[in-house]
Amino acid sequence: MFDPVLPHPQPDFEALLAVLKGTRQPERVHFIELSMDGEIMQALTERYLGEDWFEWGQGFEFTPPEPYFKQVVNLYYRLGFDHAPVWATWPNHPRPAYRSGENTAALASGQRNWTEEGSGLITSWEDFEHFPWDDLQPDPRPVEYATRYLPDGMMLTVNTTYFEHIFENLLGFEGLSYLMYDEPELVDAVFEHWGRKVLAYYEAVIGMERVGGIFHADDMGFKTSTLIAPDALRRLVLPWHKRFAALAHEHGKIFCIHSDGNLYKQGIIDDLIDDVRIDGFHAFEEIIMPVTQFNAEYGHRVATLGGIDMDRLVRWPEPALRQYIRAVLDKNMPGGRYALGSGNTVANYIPLENYLILLEEGRRWGS
């Protein structure tokens, strides 16, 4: 039986960086994730570390207490990661509307929450003016807490969402869509105000010693195209990404980005690489852009992160899944600039044994 927990992990963020930048050949497979669902972290911690898990069931409007970060860092460490992701929290942020439904995941704890896509917290200038912008200040505590437990050799990656936060929570996707035509100035104002908040957060944490870089999360596409017109992304979103990236680079740190969806047909991916100057790109679906194809086409310009297709991770039988992951590694490992991980996140509906297969194949590759 494969034990995902390493007896003596040897995290080496510097090695990961060198591999992603292409200045060093990988000596082993490095792992990367944007996030793991609580249920997955809990199951791994309880079953394989034999430790209790303290679940923090609140949204991003609350900052979890210190013990939460201790266990997250510990888990990533013991699984063999060189980094641990720390998501920003936004205390005092009004709670967005969610809809809850049955959770069909194997490891479901409680209901599944779904974003209210119809409209968001801001639907008018009046909402905008009443929004507690001034109360939203960067909260460095998650990074501080995580840092206290960070083993030598490991670094934190920090992140939050900008465009995604706007279409998910502040305006809603349909709300944003209509307002782009009905109240374009309001849309501009929301993007400007939230952009400043995100920048302030990154400014507050990027200089911290154990922060290795920004792993910014912003879905900009879906199945067949970008979520909004590419020119709208270029006007409203990418200039902020460029600021976040420049900030990271000024501090000698990396800026990687997560975005789902098809960013290829309209060349947004080229803007990200050439203009925003991302160091790594994350989020792949086989039906949109197989990770191996991405690496072949763009791998000389940017690091390829993760990419094991979610649908396959969930549904494929063991032999096929193993073969697929091996094939991805065989193609993407030579030459470096690749780290292994899921195509999105380790969601609670990925059967745990399938995630273990990913870890095992990564550990075994090349040996």
Add this chain to the structure above:
Amino acid sequence: MGILEEINDAVIYGKRKDVVAGVEKALIEGYDAGVILHQSMIPAMTEVGLRFERNEFFVPEMLIAARAMQAGIDILRPLLVEGGVEPLGTVAVGTVQGDLHDIGKNLVALMLEGAGFEVRDLGVNVSPDHYVAAAQEGVQIIGLSALLTTTMPAMKAVIDALEAAGVRGQVKVMVGGAPVTQTYADEIGADGYSPDASSATRLAKQLLNIE
């Protein structure tokens, strides 16, 4: 530009007020409601769909065009009913049980309506028996939407429920959503799959042998 072209243009660019003004003007000029719908507004939505497929239009543009068309239809509806203008067919669309993602399904519904179908929106988190009920009430097509692999199996559950209720032969089932593929559609015995809301209208027509 003739009034029908004006309305067509206003729908394509989502100009709700211009659509309303145009439709009112066209009616005063003596145009038949069915003609306004079929020669101006439906072709406009078809064009919107094609631009969406070509990645010239995106979700916002599709939404505002559909909203503009809706404003025109609101004026025409009583006249269409009076004139006995028949829809192309009836479709019930819903997001399957356990899945509460709305917007993909909404766009499919809007485009089907925009193509001249009568659409029953069953909403999100729709249990198999609601689809069965719709089939029993005579809808010709059922459209199933899902966002995540974890909710996709509910599509198969709908097909099984239609079988069990003895109505599978009466309806066509089409499926779509982020993780859904033609292979998956074949695997669960659906009648069709399409990758986006615009091609969904062509699929629906094909399934009913229209055109």
